[in-house]
Amino acid sequence: MDEIARLLTLLALAGGAISLLGAAVVWFMEEGRRIRRTLTEALGAPPQPLLIARGRGAGIGFDLAQSKVCIAWDRGAWRLDYGLDELLGVELIVDRQVAARAFRGEPRRALDQLAQPQERVRLRFIFDDPNHPDFELDLWRPEDVGRRGRLEPDEALAEANRWMARMESVLRRPITPRAVAPASVQAPAPSPVRAAAAAPIAAPAGPLFDDLDDEPIEDDPEDVIN
Template sequence: MDEALRAILLIGLAAAVLTTGALTLNWWMEPERRLRRAMLKSLGVAADAEAVSPAEGKAAGLGFESGQIAVLWGRGANGLVYDFHEIEGGEIIVDGHVVARIRRGEPRKSLDVMAPEAELVTLRLMFADARYPEFELSLWNANVPTQTGSPAEALRLGRRWLSHLEALLK
C-alpha cells in the first residue's frame, strides 16, 4: 500500500513539474515577448519607441541612445538595424491610402484624417538601402481575430512614429 501511494505521489509530482515547464515555455515563447527580446538584443538597449505586430511576427524600435532603428520580421528571427542617417522617411497607410508622410527633404504631410472604422492601418518605414528599401508593419488589422486596441490607437501610434522620424530627419 505504501509503495502504491508513493508511486501515485511521484507521478503527480512529475505531472505538475511537466505542466509548469510547459506553461513557462509557452509564456517565454509568446510572440510579443519574443519580439521584444529580439528588439533588445538588436539595439543593445531597450527601445525608446516601438511598434509590435505579434500576428505578423514583425516589430520596429527606435533606440535614441544607440542612434539606431531596428526592424524585425519572422517572429524576431530576422531583422536589420539601421543608423538614423539611413532613414529616408515614413508613411501611415489606412486601407490602401497614404494619409500621412514624412520624407527627407520634403514637407510633412500631416495626419488630418481619423478613420474610426479602418480595416487596416500600416506604418511604412523607408530606408536608404537598395536591398531592403522599405518595411511595412500593420498597426491595426481588423481581420486578425486576436487584435487588441482600435484603429484610433493605431493612428496615434503611427503619428507618434512620424513625429520621431521628423525629429530625426531634421
C-alpha cells in the first residue's frame, strides 16, 4: 500500500508540475506579450503609446523621446523600424470607406459618422517607404463578436478615433533633421618616388705608354750618325 500511495503522489506532483509549466509557456507566448517584447527590443524602451490588434498578431509602438516607430506582425516574429519623420499619415477605414484621416502638413479630416460598423474598423499607417508604404491594423471584424479579449464594434470605433487624435498630435511635431555625417574627402596619396638609378662608375683609364716604360728601347743601327 505504501508503494502505491507513493506512486500516486509522484504522479500527482508530476501532473501538477507539467500543468504549471504549460500554463507558464502559454502565458509567456501570449500574443500581446510577444508583440510587446518585440517592440520593446526594437525601440530600446517599453513602447509608449502602443496599439495591438487582438487576434491579428500585429501591433505598432512608438518611442516619442527618441522619435522612433516600430511595427510588428506574425505575433511579433517580424518587425520593421522607422523614424518618426517617416510616418506620413494615418487613415481610419470603416466598412471600406475612409472615415477620417490625418496627414503631415494637412488639416485633419475628423470622424463625422458614428454609425455602428458592419464589416471592419481599420487603422492604416502610411510611411515614406517604397518597399513597405503602409501598415494596417484591424481593430474589429465580424468574427470577433463573442470572442474573449476582442473589442465590440462601438469600442473599436471609439479606440480608433482616439488614435486618430493622438496621431494628429504626433504629426504636428516639428521634424528633427537627422544628423548626416559629412563625407570625408581624402587627399590622394602621393605616388611613390622612385630613386634615380646611380650612374655607373667608369673604371679609371690606365696610362697610355705602360708598355714603353716596361720594355728597354734599343737603338736602330741605321739611325746612328757617324
